[in-house]
Amino acid sequence: MNDVFSKNKDGAFFFVLGLIGLVVLAGLGAAYYMEEHGHVVTGMTNQIVWGLPHVFALFLIVAASGVLNVASIGSVFGKPVYKARAPLSGLLAIAMLAGGLMVLMLDLGRSDRLIIAMTYLNLKSVFALNVFLYTVFFSVVALYLWTMMDRKMHAYSRYVGFAAFIWRLALTTGTGAIFGFLVARQAYGTALLAPMFIIMSFSFGLAVFMIAQAVMYRWNDLTLDEVILRRLKNLLAVFVAAVLYFTAVYHMTNLYFAKQLDFERFILLDGGIYTMLFWVGQVFVGGVLPLFLLFTARKSGPVLVASALIILGGFFQLYVFLIGGQAFPLNLFPGMEQSSSFFDGVIHPYSPSLPEFLLGMGGIAAAALITVIAAKVLNFMPDDKHHSVSH
Amino acid sequence: MSNDVDNSRRKFIAAGVAGTAGLVLAPGVTLLDMANARPAGEAASNAKRWGMLIDSTKCVTGCNDCVSACGKENGFGSTGHPETDAQWIRKIELKEVKSGKTHSLPMMCQHCAQPPCVDVCPTGASFKRADGIVLVDRHICIGCRYCMMACPYKARSFVHEEHHDQNPDVPRGKGCVEACTLCVQRIDKDLQPACVEACSAGNHGAMMFGDLNDPNSEISKRIATYATTQVRPDLALNTGVRYQGI
Amino acid sequence: MINPAKWRSVLGWLAAALSALLLAGVTPATAHDEHGEHKLIAKGDKCVRDDDYMRRNHMKILMHQRDETMHKGIRGSQDSLKNCIECHVNPKTNSVASSKEDFCMGCHSYAGVKLDCFECHSSKPKAVAGGMHPTVMPEQRSSEGADKQSSQSGKMPLQMQAKQASLNMGEGVK
Numbered sequence: 188m189n190d191v192f193s194k195n196k197d198g199a200f201f202f203v204l205g206l207i208g209l210v211v212l213a214g215l216g217a218a219y220y221m222e223e224h225g226h227v228v229t230g231m232t233n234q235i236v237w238g239l240p241h242v243f244a245l246f247l248i249v250a251a252s253g254v255l256n257v258a259s260i261g262s263v264f265g266k267p268v269y270k271a272r273a274p275l276s277g278l279l280a281i282a283m284l285a286g287g288l289m290v291l292m293l294d295l296g297r298s299d300r301l302i303i304a305m306t307y308l309n310l311k312s313v314f315a316l317n318v319f320l321y322t323v324f325f326s327v328v329a330l331y332l333w334t335m336m337d338r339k340m341h342a343y344s345r346y347v348g349f350a351a352f353i354w355r356l357a358l359t360t361g362t363g364a365i366f367g368f369l370v371a372r373q374a375y376g377t378a379l380l381a382p383m384f385i386i387m388s389f390s391f392g393l394a395v396f397m398i399a400q401a402v403m404y405r406w407n408d409l410t411l412d413e414v415i416l417r418r419l420k421n422l423l424a425v426f427v428a429a430v431l432y433f434t435a436v437y438h439m440t441n442l443y444f445a446k447q448l449d450f451e452r453f454i455l456l457d458g459g460i461y462t463m464l465f466w467v468g469q470v471f472v473g474g475v476l477p478l479f480l481l482f483t484a485r486k487s488g489p490v491l492v493a494s495a496l497i498i499l500g501g502f503f504q505l506y507v508f509l510i511g512g513q514a515f516p517l518n519l520f521p522g523m524e525q526s527s528s529f530f531d532g533v534i535h536p537y538s539p540s541l542p543e544f545l546l547g548m549g550g551i552a553a554a555a556l557i558t559v560i561a562a563k564v565l566n567f568m569p570d571d572k573h574h575s576v577s578h
Numbered sequence: 579m580s581n582d583v584d585n586s587r588r589k590f591i592a593a594g595v596a597g598t599a600g601l602v603l604a605p606g607v608t609l610l611d612m613a614n615a616r617p618a619g620e621a622a623s624n625a626k627r628w629g630m631l632i633d634s635t636k637c638v639t640g641c642n643d644c645v646s647a648c649g650k651e652n653g654f655g656s657t658g659h660p661e662t663d664a665q666w667i668r669k670i671e672l673k674e675v676k677s678g679k680t681h682s683l684p685m686m687c688q689h690c691a692q693p694p695c696v697d698v699c700p701t702g703a704s705f706k707r708a709d710g711i712v713l714v715d716r717h718i719c720i721g722c723r724y725c726m727m728a729c730p731y732k733a734r735s736f737v738h739e740e741h742h743d744q745n746p747d748v749p750r751g752k753g754c755v756e757a758c759t760l761c762v763q764r765i766d767k768d769l770q771p772a773c774v775e776a777c778s779a780g781n782h783g784a785m786m787f788g789d790l791n792d793p794n795s796e797i798s799k800r801i802a803t804y805a806t807t808q809v810r811p812d813l814a815l816n817t818g819v820r821y822q823g824i
Numbered sequence: 825m826i827n828p829a830k831w832r833s834v835l836g837w838l839a840a841a842l843s844a845l846l847l848a849g850v851t852p853a854t855a856h857d858e859h860g861e862h863k864l865i866a867k868g869d870k871c872v873r874d875d876d877y878m879r880r881n882h883m884k885i886l887m888h889q890r891d892e893t894m895h896k897g898i899r900g901s902q903d904s905l906k907n908c909i910e911c912h913v914n915p916k917t918n919s920v921a922s923s924k925e926d927f928c929m930g931c932h933s934y935a936g937v938k939l940d941c942f943e944c945h946s947s948k949p950k951a952v953a954g955g956m957h958p959t960v961m962p963e964q965r966s967s968e969g970a971d972k973q974s975s976q977s978g979k980m981p982l983q984m985q986a987k988q989a990s991l992n993m994g995e996g997v998k
Contacts, residue, residue: 227738232661236723296721296753314700371730529668618900751944
């Protein structure tokens with residue numbers, strides 16, 4: 188199955204590899220530039236402390252755990268169509284998590300202290316817990332891949348698959364808790380964020396999987412069976428609807444609290460770019476439009492367009508969440524207008540800079556690089572030979 | 579007894595007294611405060627809890643004595659990038675929306691007893707010293723800025739640029755997070771924080787510093803007499819900095 | 825088939841390389857001042873520990889001391905970085921790390937070990953004139969007596985200023 192590539196395909200492969208490699212290099216270069224001169228060269232400030240790189244990293248990490256869902260449905264719930272796709276899903280999970288973590292670690296003020304980050308752990312910090320969750324995730328998924336791809340280990344794939352499923356739920360809960368545990372900010376500090384992140388991971392992860400799968404099929408000149416496509420797209424539609432549901436519950440609950448009204452007005456009405464990104468980007472492009480496309484699609488084309496829109500909408504959603512949440516000022520003295528030389532009481536402006544964008548793209552490219560090289564070297568193509576078109 | 583012996587004894591006693599007085603008085607502590615001094619080699623203990631009391635009714639809009647003193651003592655100033663410049667203390671101008679009443683007060687790290695920044699720090703660099711001061715151990719800070727997200731008072735700053743010629747008593751550098759240290763380098767020598775000293779030197783009398791655990795300290799007596807509040811008391815962080823007149 | 829003779833020669837080379845490496849590690853790195861332009865800049869006749877011990881373990885002392893000072897608030901130790909700088913400062917540059925001529929940078933640039941300390945710490949000694957001195961002087965130098973003299977005269981104006989401050993505050997009366 189692997190040596191399907193013909194000679195000119197090889198050339199094309201190395202060309203694509205080179206392109207992706209260049210983007211990775213650009214990302215690394217941007218990280219070096221930021222490290223050398225300090226974060227003053229970025230758009231991040233003392234008011235917006237986490238910027239565009241974190242939006243990219245958050246998407247990659249959330250989608251990484253979500254893309255493993257496909258494998259989980261196969262191993263844990265025993266659906267053969269999904270089981271065939273499990274190795275690809277595991278590979279994408281590892282690749283995207285690696286890409287996301289790369290962006291996060293390179294954005295640190297002191298990236299040279301990574302060893303300290305791994306040896307001095309404050310167990311009360313959900314960040315430290317996440318470090319632990321991420322590292323074990325890599326091992327568990329790698330083990331999972333081994334049980335799936337090595338015939339001798341097939342018997343264990345069910346158990347390791349179950350462990351991977353539980354672990355990734357813990358991981359996404361941890362990621363949501365990074366924000367859920369922040370009591371200070373009006374955008375965060377709610378227990379709803381943990382399950383919301385899990386649902387977001389389902390949606391983004393499956394959308395990424397659809398695109399990656401389509402690229403692989405196209406590269407190998409194969410077409411996806413329509414029945415499989417229909418099941419996957421229906422599942423994706425359910426996830427997108429669930430994300431919209433969580434968004435609605437989040438905002439409606441906030442609207443009920445008088446103290447949250449100012450923040451909600453900012454996001455939903457007069458927050459400028461954030462309001463636009465919320466309604467047009469997150470709700471329409473990331474929610475309503477893909478739902479429409481998915482429910483009316485008969486072929487794979489609209490499904491892939493919907494997946495791309497979901498990914499785009501996901502970036503917008505995380506941008507509004509992360510940066511909009513920081514742009515709205517902390518309210519130290521409720522009921523009073525505040526102003527100071529440290530930007531109290533005003534909406535904090537943020538304009539992303541080129542190094543931040545390049546670093547984020549570098550993360551995506553790193554994930555793509557890992558996926559492409561692994562797919563070339565090993566067999567990750569979904570094996571539908573044993574799938575009989577069921578009715 | 580010859581006069582020589584008497585004189586030499588007198589000289590010895592005089593030198594001894596002068597030496598002791600110099601040692602005791604020189605760092606700027608009155609004799610009565612000698613009991614507070616922590617000798618070299620002794621660790622900070624939770625017998626003390628350092629805190630501040632700020633009377634915002636005595637703060638004036640436009641007065642920045644505390645802010646300038648902090649910058650001067652800790653070795654930072656404007657670099658021309660106000661959005662990324664560190665600010666450990668700032669004056670907040672408040673205006674009540676309905677009545678229009680204005681007043682101002684200084685805001686800095688509140689040195690909470692339950693600091694959110696300490697809870698979230700992945701490496702434990704953000705920590706609370708035994709005597710209540712919340713500090714950043716810049717040796718292990720990795721610059722993730724999570725504590726900045728967590729602080730309800732926007733007290734922390736990230737160092738965005740390289741710095742040179744730091745105050746040897748206040749090491750600070752690019753890539754780490756920092757905040758008001760209650761002038762730990764000064765209070766360990768039994769001095770007042772720079773902001774408090776500047777406020778007194780300017781005869782404003784708005785800021786007071788002392789040991790909250792000592793019922794006989796001026797600050798404790800004041801808190802027991804007058805109504806004082808913490809900022810964001812709903813968060814129940816038990817801050818070390820309290821305000822009058824909010 | 826690899827013949828035994830060839831094996832023996834390969835093994836012999838490996839052994840030689842390995843022993844060379846081991847010897848290099850075992851031989852005490854007596855920091856001869858002939859290496860590069862490094863000069864042993866120091867005041868007084870001895871450091872807080874033996875020279876050999878310091879060469880190998882100064883980083884351990886610094887790391888231990890930083891935790892003691894930072895987390896426990898223990899001040900005035902002879903092992904503090906400021907104390908190192910007091911003795912080892914290069915009088916020409918007034919620093920320990922500004923160039924290869926200076927104490928810390930001299931060895932570190934030769935050894936190729938990047939110095940992280942002076943990103944945050946000042947590599948220059950504290951200005952002595954009129955500056956605040958700690959309540960208790962920790963230095964074990966022989967010039968201690970002379971220091972006390974100078975510190976006394978330097979402190980007078982500060983004492984008056986501080987006294988006024990505490991009077992204004994009405995604080996600290998016990």
